[in-house]
Amino acid sequence: MSGSPGGGGTAPSGAPSFRVWAVGGMPEVRAGDDLSKLIAAAGPGLVDGDILLVTSKIVSKAEGRVVRAADREAAIDAETVRVVARRGPLRIVENRQGLVMAAAGVDASNTPAGTVLLLPEDSDASARAIRDGLRDTLGVEVGVVVTDTFGRPWRNGLTDVAIGAAGVRVLDDLRGGTDAHGNPLSATIVATADELAAAGDLVKGKAEGLPVAVVRGLPHVVSGDDSPGARALVRSAADDMFRLGTSEAVREAVTLRRTVREFTDEPVDPGAVRRAVAAAVTAPAPHHTTPWRFVLLESAESRTRLLDAMRDAWIEDLRRDGKSEESIVRRVRRGDVLRNAPYLAVPCLVMDGSHTYGDERRDTAEREMFVVAAGAGVQNFLVALAGERLGSAWVSSTMFCRSVVREVLSLPSSWDPLGAVAVGHAAGVPRERGGRDAEAFLTVR
Template sequence: MSGSSGAASSAAPSFRVWALGGIPEVRAGDDLAKLIAAAEPGLVDGDVLLVTSKIVSKAEGRIVEAADREAAIDAETVRVVARRGPLRIVENRQGLVMAAAGVDASNTPAGTVLLLPEDPDASARAVRDGLRDALGVDVGVVVTDTFGRPWRNGLTDVAIGAAGVRVLDDLRGGTDAHGNPLSATVVATADELAAAGDLVKGKAEGLPVAVVRGLSHVVASDDEPGARQLVRSAADDMFRLGTSEAVREAVTLRRTVREFSDEPVDPGAVRRAVAAAVTAPAPHHTTPWRFVLLESAESRTRLLDAMREAWIEDLRRDGKSEESIAKRVRRGDVLRNAPYLVVPCLVMDGSHTYGDERRDTAEREMFVVAAGAGVQNFLVALAGERLGSAWVSSTMFCRPVVREVLSLPSSWDPLGAVAVGHAVGVARERAVREAEAFLTVR
């Protein structure tokens, strides 16, 4: 494969890139440089070798026993950047921000996972030095891995390690073809090389090494900084926190959903939402929230059947006709149609008793407000997990029934029930509410 820029002519810049065949299955302890040299790559000075990180990891014995891939991801994670359901974008111990910390369960024996090289730049240096010793050539080496990108669909290879390659081409201070100054142009040359190699290596062809020829100007001395130079520092990362943007997005996503698909709900996502819920403010340093998770169909059915019977009795006492009662019960089936239910409860542990009705009422109201803040946090966090929800007040009207069926302490006051699941269809656009309509300024 070749590439060019400018008008087609003999003087136009060009390069060649091809995949190198003949690399055997790599095992722990193998010398990659010797394996590559044995494949008779025909390397010359100025070539760039692109090596898939997977074979580097195998040679370095980075295969570990791990029946639970999530635990392996936890071990390699320094910071969780974003999470949606089981997918995590994290910063790993190499400083790379990527999906699942680079922990790979493909092309490795069952019950094991493959971790990224401990120091990809050092791995690249070892291959470069080994090829110099074996073949007498001065080549650049780039260790590549597959990344997704924010705001872009699809995957591409990028450089995670490099040796003897100018990984960045800083054009700042120069001018473009029209004489305009270049003030922010720094080209990620090593990433461009990695992507070019991926075009010929492919993802499933068993060709883990590629060679680029014709770009000798990117090959540099041994003391050239490695691919670590490509990792943006925390101080320069405009999206490192993104807290306000993330909260606003989750709040916007939060809608009342009344129709759910059969897709199961990840219990871990609900627990993460509870973790967000209990960060709400509360009086007297208390924790006035409890969340009862109804994960089994049996527990949901038992509760909803008992609540329905209590509701029907209430409606009959109110003199409603059987037809009217049937219609109301059908409208209340949003909880029955959900694959997961949560019953948030208020507890008054730590509250003060004043012996004065006005102050005691205000005390309870403080706790109710705090519990409501917790439930709002919970709903917003569910939306951030791409889960739909509907907060229904029904359990508040039959608290004794709920406590009995769920074996809850008498001091727990159910605050409705939250139906949780994956929404069917696309929610309608939310009506615009101008903040000014809800403000009073003094």
């Protein structure tokens, strides 16, 4: 890599190499300027197969994305569609271009006082316009990458990445190939456009007033006009394992928890359920006790045996109550959510460590403390299942036939079943929960 078209060291014979240099002579860019003409006039010496790296700031200025904003925070709000994480005044957000970054990309540097600079509306379109303009002006076929500065999870420091691209293979999919030792590559997709952007930043710098760089020697990276653009670099929500900050993830998991009544046949990962149990037993409990137990019914035989016994007990109760056979069939059918689930968990309450006062009022309060703690554990369990992208439904039926459940599952007499939780992969999108105004549930003194 060298700092000018003709400078730099010499690579060993036959070894791959490329050159990158900054383009000097660029004027101050103003709204309405034709960037391709300004770049061509700066004399970058472009040839077919070169790749042009253009800082997004000058693209935004040319496209009139400078706006008056006495309050930068208000501008960030306007560009934000989702807060990913927040710590003090710092916000990592998803902006209207679909990029996850600090402050939505709103920049108060290199712009007049009282104004802020927004990212281009469509950086891929901006890159295409520059590429087309250079083809018309200079007659060259080049790739164009629009770059911006990002921080990265788990890594200190900033680097430039591609937010727009045209005529460039933004991703190099190596899956299906082999490495130098013949091992298959099953997950290797190289972010080529980001690597180009970072290389350009080494010569453009952050404060040198050099917004454009050229890479030469990588013609295989330059593609036709049908390249997908930098949008292909943005990971979809379904595939993004790190979509949220810590507090936001907790809130979303709580929000995602829905009662799911229809499940697919996809097996449930027992490890995911055990991780949910691990979250459940972090709930608070009285007297430093552990009042939770979870019975996991992982075999179809164990689930059927329990549910058949519960059904028979329920029918007997309903007949004793004088219900009609039609009513009994209808009521028993409500338990189908448990029968159709590929996995069941039965949370139980144990009173080990509880106090006995010999006073009905205090003994009742003691049990209620333990029930509340067990309920907190069940809620933790349900929320953690949602975080594992598993659907669930808590059904209270085991509480009405505890002796039957204990007998079928061979549980100690001191274990009190607190319902059953159906677990599985939702067969469809759960119905939206009706909005609830938290103020309606508050009393302030």
